[in-house]
Each structure stands twice: as structure tokens, then as C-alpha cells.
Amino acid sequence: MPLVRKGVSRRRTTLAQPQQGGKQTRRSNRGRKRAAEGELGRPRTRLAAKRLKEENKVQVGVVAPTGGEDREFNQQVISISERGSDIERKELVEVDKGKEGGMGDDSGGLSANRAVGQEEEGNTAPFPERVHVGGSPVYKVERKLGKGGFGQVFVGRRVSGGNERGTGSAAMEVALKFEHRNSKGCNYGPPYEWQVYNALGGSHGVPKVHYKGKQGDYYVMV
Numbered sequence: 001m002p003l004v005r006k007g008v009s010r011r012r013t014t015l016a017q018p019q020q021g022g023k024q025t026r027r028s029n030r031g032r033k034r035a036a037e038g039e040l041g042r043p044r045t046r047l048a049a050k051r052l053k054e055e056n057k058v059q060v061g062v063v064a065p066t067g068g069e070d071r072e073f074n075q076q077v078i079s080i081s082e083r084g085s086d087i088e089r090k091e092l093v094e095v096d097k098g099k100e101g102g103m104g105d106d107s108g109g110l111s112a113n114r115a116v117g118q119e120e121e122g123n124t125a126p127f128p129e130r131v132h133v134g135g136s137p138v139y140k141v142e143r144k145l146g147k148g149g150f151g152q153v154f155v156g157r158r159v160s161g162g163n164e165r166g167t168g169s170a171a172m173e174v175a176l177k178f179e180h181r182n183s184k185g186c187n188y189g190p191p192y193e194w195q196v197y198n199a200l201g202g203s204h205g206v207p208k209v210h211y212k213g214k215q216g217d218y219y220v221m222v
């Protein structure tokens with residue numbers, strides 16, 4: 001009899017062991033998962049994500065946008081509250097519409113990020129279709145390359161003479177910079193930039209000015 005009991009007891013032990021082992025493995029897996037979540041700083045399961053969301057202390061949300069579409073800046077109220085405390089503050093922030101939307105135009109130049117109002121004020125004069133300044137060849141004014149704080153730059157294509165291999169002042173394609181005579185850069189006559197290009201033009205990274213002069217309402221650099 002005692003032997004039989006021993007046997008039964010031994011068998012029970014043998015059957016119970018894998019079950020217990022299985023549970024332990026599952027528990028330790030869960031533990032490992034939690035540890036990994038902590039290390040990586042991001043939830044690995046939906047439940048963990050939910051738990052993390054509940055545990056989040058600070059919530060930031062846009063409450064209501066104000067301000068018209070045609071304004072230079074959009075105002076937004078940002079609500080910042082702390083869970084577990086009564087602290088809640090609302091901050092009025094101004095979002096620069098230009099920065100929000102990326103480039104101010106499709107020029108690709110960084111100066112195009114500037115607000116349009118900063119550009120040559122009061123300038124409504126149309127750009128000439130052809131340019132001929134300071135003894136230059138005649139150039140046809142083509143697509144716009146970009147705009148800066150004072151002027152706008154277009155591609156100029158030589159109308160007559162020259163060939164595709166021409167470089168420098170003989171180039172078939174040039175950049176034409178127009179600056180309106182009423183521009184704030186022309187308060188005292190031709191743009192001050194002209195003097196700068198005279199001194200630095202052609203150095204590494206600085207365009208060389210081949211011709212310059214006034215045509216109609218514009219100071220033009222080729």
C-alpha cells in the first residue's frame with residue numbers, strides 16, 4: 001500500500017510539472033515583453049499602447065484655430081494639461097503660414113520663403129519681354145528662376161548671334177535679375193548689390209555679372 005501511494009504521488013508530480021512549467025514560461029515571457037517595452041520606449045502590443053496612453057502625463061492638443069485665411073500668420077490655441085493635477089494652461093501661438101506651407105513659391109531658392117510683402121513694394125510694372133542693357137546682346141526673358149528680398153531672377157535666352165557652346169558673356173542662356181527702380185534697394189540709384197558684384201563677381205560661388213543697366217522701370221543685371 002505505501003508503495004502504491006508513492007507511485008501515485010510520483011505520477012501526479014510528473015503530470016503537474018509540465019503545466020507549471022508552461023505557466024512559468026508564459027509569465028516570464030510577459031515579463032520580458034514588458035522589459036523590452038521599457039527599453040525601447042514604445043509599446044509592442046495594443047494593450048500596452050492603451051496602457052501607455054492612460055499613463056501619459058502631458059497632453060497637447062489644438063483647441064481651436066483662429067484668424068482669417070488671408071492673414072500672414074495663423075493663430076492657434078494650444079492646450080497643455082497635466083494628468084493627475086489640475087494644471088491646465090492654454091497658449092496662443094502664431095504659426096507662420098509661409099513656414100507652414102514650405103517654400104513661398106516654386107523657385108527652389110531659400111529667399112523665396114520670405115513674405116511677399118517684403119519684396120519690391122509698389123511694383124506693378126510688367127517685366128520686359130526682351131532685355132538689352134549696357135551693350136549686351138538681346139535676351140528673350142523666359143521662365144522665372146526665383147525671387148529675393150529686392151528683385152526677381154529669370155532665364156534670359158540670347159536672341160541672335162552666339163552658339164550653344166558659348167560661355168560667359170557669350171552664353172546662350174543667362175540669369176537676368178530685375179530690380180524695380182522703386183525697390184528699397186534702389187533708394188540711391190542703382191542697387192548697391194551691383195558694387196558688390198563688381199568686387200566679388202566670379203569668385204567661387206558668386207555669379208559673374210556680364211552686363212548691367214537700366215531698362216524701363218527696372219535695373220537689370222545679366
Ligand SMILES: Nc1ncnc2c1ncn2[C@@H]1O[C@H](COP(=O)(O)OP(=O)(O)OP(=O)(O)O)[C@@H](O)[C@H]1O
Binds near residue numbers: 110145148149150175
Ligand atoms: N545666377 C543665377 N542662376 C540661377 N538662379 C539664380 C541666379 N541668381 C539668382 N537665382 C535664383 O533667384 C533667387 C533670387 O535671387 P536674388 O539674388 O534676387 O536673391 P537672394 O540672393 O536669394 O536673396 P537677397 O534678396 O537677400 O539677395 C535665388 O534664390 C535663386 O534661386
